[in-house]
Amino acid sequence: MVGETAPFGWGKCKNEDCMSSEPDTSVSLAFAGSGGAGVMTAANMLIDAAAKSGLYALFGRSSGPQIRGGEAAALLRLSTQPVSSVDDSTDILIAIDWGNVDRFSAELALRSSSVIIADPDAGEVPAVLANSGARIAHLPMDKMAKAIPGGRPNMIALGAVAVLIGVPVDVLIEGLGKSLKKKRADAYEASVAAVRAGAEAAKDLGATRRLGVCPPGARWAITGNEAAALGAVRGGVRFCAAYPITPGTEILEWLSGALPKIGGVFVQAEDELASINMCLGASFGGVPALTATAGPGLALMIEGLGLGVASETPVVVVDVQRGGPSTGIPTKSEQSDLDIALHGLHGDAPHLVLAAQSIGDCLFTTQWAVTLAEALQTVGIVLTEQSLGQSRAVIDPPADSGLTAQRLTAETPDEDGLRYQRYALTPSGVSPMAIPGTPGCQYTADGLEHSVYGNPSSAALDHEQQLEKRRRKLDDHDYGDQWATIEGTGRVALITWGSTTGAAHEAIQRAKADGLDVRLISPRLLLPARPREMQAALDGVDAVLVVEQSHSKQFLRYLRSVYTLPAKVDCLFRAGPLAIRPGEIHHALMSMGSSS
Amino acid sequence: MVGETAPFGWGKCKNEDCMSSEPDTSVSLAFAGSGGAGVMTAANMLIDAAAKSGLYALFGRSSGPQIRGGEAAALLRLSTQPVSSVDDSTDILIAIDWGNVDRFSAELALRSSSVIIADPDAGEVPAVLANSGARIAHLPMDKMAKAIPGGRPNMIALGAVAVLIGVPVDVLIEGLGKSLKKKRADAYEASVAAVRAGAEAAKDLGATRRLGVCPPGARWAITGNEAAALGAVRGGVRFCAAYPITPGTEILEWLSGALPKIGGVFVQAEDELASINMCLGASFGGVPALTATAGPGLALMIEGLGLGVASETPVVVVDVQRGGPSTGIPTKSEQSDLDIALHGLHGDAPHLVLAAQSIGDCLFTTQWAVTLAEALQTVGIVLTEQSLGQSRAVIDPPADSGLTAQRLTAETPDEDGLRYQRYALTPSGVSPMAIPGTPGCQYTADGLEHSVYGNPSSAALDHEQQLEKRRRKLDDHDYGDQWATIEGTGRVALITWGSTTGAAHEAIQRAKADGLDVRLISPRLLLPARPREMQAALDGVDAVLVVEQSHSKQFLRYLRSVYTLPAKVDCLFRAGPLAIRPGEIHHALMSMGSSS
Amino acid sequence: MNAPACSIPTSVAEWRSNLKPVWCPGCGDFSVLSSFAKAFLELKLDPNQTAMISGIGCSSRLPAYLTSYGYHSIHGRALAIGAGVKLARPDLTVVVTGGDGDGFSIGGNHFIHACRRNVDMTYVVMDNRVYGMTKGQPSPTTEADWDNSAMAPPGGTGVAPFNPLAIGLTAGASFVARTFSGDPNHTASVIAEAIRHPGFSVVLVLSPCVTFREEERLWKERVHKAANTQPITDQADAARMLMADDGFTLGVLYKNERPAWTPSQRAPVAVADLDAQFRTG
């Protein structure tokens, strides 16, 4: 799945007349400063201007433990081409002050080719940063801001950075107008002056990386959490009961605003036990339902999810993964809820697990998950990640897959006037489900094992038949090509999942430039396993590199358990919060390619 | 691990002077009848008499959905040798009436060599039973009982069965005296008369299987749930907070009686969220704590278990598995909570999973789990099964392993007067734990990722170090031979776990008699995986048969995920409630042996 | 989704499904089942427009014994499921039912929040002051000195029971009643009144467990009707009354007219227009 129809795209700038005259297609930069310094504001303005200039972007944030204030960094990558991964390092760090910058210095990934733009009045550049060997350039942002009535250092920084990377200052100022002018004209004036001052001063900072120019095109600026929420309603979700939790809260916030506008219902539940069970109730009532959470909340939903599986009541949970175990690191990313998502339910409880591969793909994957859960009358878990959910991307407008919930409903009892069999043993394993209000089809849904009528049964035969039906309906469904992203034909395959797909893709491009052809296999559908499709995807492959962001190689273990892999399998893995970058994957691929 | 030192034993009668003059070493029988017919009473009396006669026994029960009354069957196997599995079929079914016997006819496993002893006044033998081809013998139990003032048909049945299988009627009557005489002399007299009448009448029923005579020896009669509870207190558990659930309740009932006698605390919690967290609180306070539950309760404990892992607070949960998913089949057995036990926690959360292999082994395994969890400051899940927990066995008195909780505690802060590091990075990964009350070592336990001091931290380095320490302390521990039961040296290996180990052992004996040498590998320690030990155990093996009682091959998937198996792997699997019997394993082994 | 009128039962028998209850002979829940049928008959409910939601326990088996739609769910979560049904399908009559363990022990949090949220549904709890299904353990309404349980020490747990109706009232329930299974007509009429009440209504039915608490057969001698024939309408007065009560007063004890909660609805927007906010430039 590549190109136009893919729910997310990589590759060349889509504007055919784009003639980038400069060599740089991508620049990574970071704004840092303590709470209130306004680094996030500056970053957002830059992103908006970039989008208007036809660029693509990725914008993540790293912040300390404080609820308000505290140090923070905005991590940006701007590019003339769609971006789906952070780059190997930060090209430009601009710091308004140093706060407790050491808390996330590792996430900044500076190296000798980087430039640190520091305010000389903020004190020494901390050793942990200076040690990178990055070139240090001085910009007295605080002094310059003070020279402008109402001026702020973050606007100086913004102006400077725009010039350094080649985002047109005029577009920037136009954006400022939109966001500030209506509110306070004086703030607008001060900001414009500060941006211009910064832009002017930038010329003395020495040349850095400049992006090529792209003609403006239609773009979306969206976070993964917004995308997942939009996917939910596009898929037909009209009910959400939820309990807030970082980093999933924004999905809930968006749905709490949107659902009441489209005839849906949002309810804040007392806890996650209530939210999942309220969703089951709504779904039993015939209304597609979804909730979103993070690891600790998912842990609390496990029993309810089992009920969804056994009573065949469709429901979807989006788990925006964060650092684990337990409360772990709520604000940082990791791919470590794979185990619980795949195997967390007690008993034999087949269900769906899907994973989004990029910010934009949160939309498609959630939408698809809703339609699958509805079609198969089961539980769907969508795994996304903090780095997708809480990061904002500037992307091409995603196509609407048009997928929408279609539940197989029962309209009347059996033609022969026989009693309605809620759990009838159909060939597909999916049984027509009566929605309350349907005359003559009354039944009692049950989490106890049951007969075809739904009557509780402990008979071996009923158990076997119902277990088998629940397995069959998932295993035998045709999920189409979307089950995985598969690209290339090399004898070395890279298997990954989730957000790491983006970095893997970029690494494979680099390997190609080095003459190594690598196949990419990234399953979007993790459960049920697709052994036949995976075997086809692995045809001719003799070495595999598995890439994942967990400490205990959860993905590799899963692949081994259900798929037949070639004899040579390497694994590049690391827990969060440090992103797995294209460079390290590239490196691993090259050493694999040379040894295999 | 075989023979004397094994926590459970199979093999020959241990009494060297036992000279069984008859061919039968084992008889399986079933008492059936509707609620109030007293089939369980009769079965218990038979078991007691058998134990006194030097026999071994296994006694399981099958009953309908009613809380009280309803049909029930007592399923017994008596043997001159230790018994660890049900046999392939029931030799003798004695039915006081037919109730809804079809509900569990499949569990009775009758065949043409079986005998059905029926009361002619109870109506036709139901077709579902008669179809087995079993010989039908008539015994007018109801009429015979009515002829004795106060006589009851179950006592007639008891007397008849005792004679048929060769349990001395005198020993039976001696036992009746103990249990009934004190209460009501007339009931005693009536029972004696009924037993004698049944015994007399049995002579006309035609010869069936008679057990050899064993000289009496010391025996225990114990259920798996009692054994687990005893193991817990022997291991040092002094705190239990719990919420009742079938089939784990008897563990809690036993602990609620025992703990207050040994200075411990039992508290009935409001739910499973409370029980696991109360246990964590007690353990934080320095007192070894355990709770017991079944699948739905385990699902609710998942978040708490994650906290135990992250805050390194030892705790043990015994999960007595029942049919799943969801509420499933509460009263029937299955091995389908393996997935949730191994992988149910969110994040990378290494912990211990152990499984008991027999009723007697519930004692050893639970005791070991407690000492391991305490030594490694982590969470231990002990998996047992309804068929172990709620079945009673007559066994040789199990040896006391002597294992008892030893927690590495901190007595003072660091010698240099430095601040106490609760989560110090020691070589073993286990950090000395200060128990509240220890002067100078105050710290705050945390489920947030933390520094060595326990201070919340989202730094990549702290995360990596603490994840690695928690992995290392489990992986690097020396678990000794007890990690698995390994027997034999054949090139075919049978890998199984839990209660199925007993049937597997018996199947292997039969295969040996047929000239096929099969190796048995049954891990008692399921997590952490022991790749080195498994590799050694599999040395020279070229074909593997995996045997498990789950619908989705949970065990096979797990083995594949962490171990390297030979190319040829077969799997004999089935969901509950029907036990996997020695005969079908034997059959699978023989066809494997001939094809490999 | 309105059903043809002919689907409305005209006899108690028509409200009963053909599934045989698993209950012990003499269990109080049998008569609660018949009270439901009577109340539904009185209200002329349509079985296909009625949803009975329960958790797990002897009492929670009830939905399958009626011909309405039902959801026999998991232990303690019935009220959450019920709220989901009602909020998604306001056209249905939603009745949640179960036991004292299900509702007040494991389900306690959903209980207080259901009272607070005041969704228009009815909660009927069969209180037998014991866990019947798991064979006789103390529940939150069990007397502190009851010790006829393998899970209670001699002399009882020593933990005082609480009064769920008082808790429900303070948590915000707008209709609070107690009945006795031994008086099925009264129970039926109170259930009918509770269903008519707009908002969250709680009906506690004293329903003996004859197997594990034989002594509850004597409840018939302890129960008595409330002195006032009209329910108290002041919350503070009702709180005082319930805390001073002996736990055997029958009737609708409190009722107010707080409007039922319904989720917010806003000016409609087409789904296709929801993405406007993401378009740049």
Add this chain to the structure above:
Amino acid sequence: MNAPACSIPTSVAEWRSNLKPVWCPGCGDFSVLSSFAKAFLELKLDPNQTAMISGIGCSSRLPAYLTSYGYHSIHGRALAIGAGVKLARPDLTVVVTGGDGDGFSIGGNHFIHACRRNVDMTYVVMDNRVYGMTKGQPSPTTEADWDNSAMAPPGGTGVAPFNPLAIGLTAGASFVARTFSGDPNHTASVIAEAIRHPGFSVVLVLSPCVTFREEERLWKERVHKAANTQPITDQADAARMLMADDGFTLGVLYKNERPAWTPSQRAPVAVADLDAQFRTG
């Protein structure tokens, strides 16, 4: 395990650990922290004999800021952990603390059961009527019309708040108090009294969230001391008072002498003898 007397702090500063709070400048929780230190000083508690247990939330961060033993656990479960600590280690002083979301939303079931069980521990809730840590969602104590939240519709959720103290009282709490973080000395003295109280004591501290509920800065103008200087001792009277109250009355509002619950202990048996029952013949 008694510590040398010298380990008992003699100043508020000695009770503070060297960890810097993550709280926003002006957050009410700062002064609750100092009230704890003051109360502990007054009671001459020993930090190594004191266990502070909390869940998750801004307020739940508090334990690590004191020099006692602490357990910063998971959201909503602090009271269960606290009960485990106290039952296993009756020699320790156990204080459980956290926020209104932690205690009354996700933790509501443990709250009512802690009140019922009456284990001798103290529960101090910093009520800011909002979820601070997750950036401003309504909690069970939030006003129905508060809508300055991305998770509340314009006009607010419309769900009425409940009064946790009234619920706690009806559930069986034997000590019920309200204080205000703006009066740290009063808060300290009430906390000290609550710790002295044998049994389960609840102290609700009105503690403004200046970031998400700036208007709570005005609470200082709404709070007022209880009319009676002595707590009510009759449960029914207290129930009426709390239900009629405006939610801003400060003081120990109810107190009774119900003995704290301690688990049953029985005639001692050697562990080695526990297997007698399994020996046959």
